[in-house]
Amino acid sequence: MHSFTKNFLKGIIRSNPTFILLLGLCPTLAVSTSLDNAVGMAAAFIFVLLASNIIISLIRNYVPVRVRIPVFIVIIATLVTIVDLILQGFIPALSKSLGMYIPLIVVNCIILGRAEAFASRNNTTNSIADALGMGVGFAWAIVLISLIRQLLGTGALDLFGHHLFTVPGLADNPVTIFLLPMGAFFAIGVLLALFRWMGVSTGE
Amino acid sequence: MSNLIAIFFGMALVNNMVLVKFLGLCPFFGVSKKLKSALSMGIAVLLVMVVASVVTWPIFHFLLVPYGVEFMRTVIFILVIASLVQIIEMTIKRTNLTLYNALGIYLPLITTNCAVLGITFINIDQAYTFSESIIAALGAGAGFTLVLIIMSGIRERLDMADPPLAFKGTPIAFITAMLLGLCFLAFGGIIR
Amino acid sequence: MEVRKNGFYPVIFLTLIVFISIAALTVTNAVTKDKIELAKKDEIAEMLSTLFPEMEGFTYDEKGDLYTPLAKQQPLGHAFMAEISGYSGAISILVGLEPDTTLRGIRIISQQETPGLGARIAESFFLQQFPGLAMDDIELTRKGGKVDAITGATISSSAVVEGVRKALLEKLDQLRRET
Secondary structure, eight states: OHHHHHHHHHTTTTTOTTTTSOOSHHHHHHHTTSHHHHHHHHHHHHHHHHHHHHHHHHHTTTSOGGGHHHHHHHHHHHHHHHHHHHHHHHOHHHHHHHGGGTGGGGGOHHHHHHIIIIITTSOHHHHHHHHHHHHHHHHHHHHHHHHHHHHHHHSEEEETTEEEEEOTTTTTSOOGGGGSHHHHHHHHHHHHHHHHHTTOOOOO | OHHHHHHHHIIIIITOTTTTTOOSHHHHHHHTTSHHHHHHHHHHHHHHHHHHHHHHHHIIIIIITTTTOGGGHHHHHHHHHHHHHHHHHHHHHHHOHHHHHHHTTHHHHGGGOHHHHHHHHHHHHTTOOHHHHHHHHHHHHHHHHHHHHHHHHHHHHHTTSOOOGGGTTHHHHHHHHHHHHHHHHTTTTOOO | OGGGGSSHHHHHHHHHHHHHHHHHHHHHHHHHHHHHHHHHHHHHHHHHHHHOTTOOEEEEETTTTEEEEEETTEEOOEEEEEEEEOSSSEEEEEEEEOTTSOEEEEEEEEOOOOTTTGGGGGSHHHHTTOTTOOGGGOSBGGGTSSBOOBTTBHHHHHHHHHHHHHHHHHHHHHHHHHO
């Protein structure tokens, strides 16, 4: 059990995929314009990461070394397409706002990275822990960034149609730049600096 | 003709892959520290983007659509890209060893470059014709290379500058990207 | 596990994985296909009902690229999509026509204009200027028309106005040729 917890926890802060490993930034920045998008993307991501880690760790002893990357890619691409189709059919609004970033999960360095670095070399239980840890790490990172962007960019916070709260004064004069791509760069730059300053080392 | 020009500049500047569409960020921050590597990576990506577009467009329109299996798009495209990168790598290795050594490790990395898969998707989603797709890929690759070169030039200077300790390295790179993005915003509206 | 080093095994394995992938996706596709079709139809219906709130259903003429919203089996008018180039990218506009082909109104379906500036073309204060406009009046006020541009978003406003007028001209022409 100890190794399960250890593998789970490392993805959350110490080896956080977004802030420490600096992986999978494309969807994180692209999609974090609203809380809904962030939560949707995080859910899709965790599903794919978990499923792929499980499957790959199950077949790890049978995969020939020479074709392992294509095999991983096919498995991940299949999982991603399944998620894409399900979203299109059952949550079309989310599918529309996340757009092509859902299929792009397939080239998300985090998933392929974990498959290659961990799931193909460790047993299924630990792979599940690793996936969950990395997934949660990614999730809270993208939610944090979108919180900042949506709050500062629109002055209000909504989640799936439920209005959470409005910052008085800010709603009339929001810092719109945060909704633009450059706002995302700014937000993550400042956050990274913040983490540095708090003593957590970043992967340089 | 003007349509093609609009697509090229649209992809390269207004809808720049990195600064606007957020594609190709990993190499952007990983490789942009030195001008030489930035240039190599940019050209390699441009090459793969164009070849990938040339190959995936017919596959989609003449194979996937007629058989009603558009949903296979993601799997097929990524496999095509992975294979292309392998083939290109081997070809360069055989024909031009110096080029191969210059591009070196960057080639395999291109497989997971979201910008390459991204442009193949964009070609389909925007319903581009075959020639439009090629121009779009050229534009996207050019824009990517441009931004990479600018970024590396800035970062080479930044390394000698003295930002607050917490910002040193990657964080200041992001802030720089933001400023760069702001500048590229000015390109909006040139397509009229 | 010496067999792993054998020349054919890797290829066989990869092919097997690809086949499993195709199978899994075909199944998923079969399961979700109808839902996706339905979702798309719902999306179009929702879009049309922003201009025709009393609509109960619609038909689509593929050849003429024209929607006909219906209520109690009677056409309420027509609608079509206009795709134009805005300041920061493509803008999709739904143009609605009354049965007598006067302009019923427009709705912005998708746009990537600057939030707070160009993006305001989707707001009602801008859109409400369109219903009932005669063809010659579909122009910015500073050019002699009746549509006030959005302050600070001249290019976006102009793009919409020009785009709607052009698309309307083309569509009316097409309709005239068909009748």
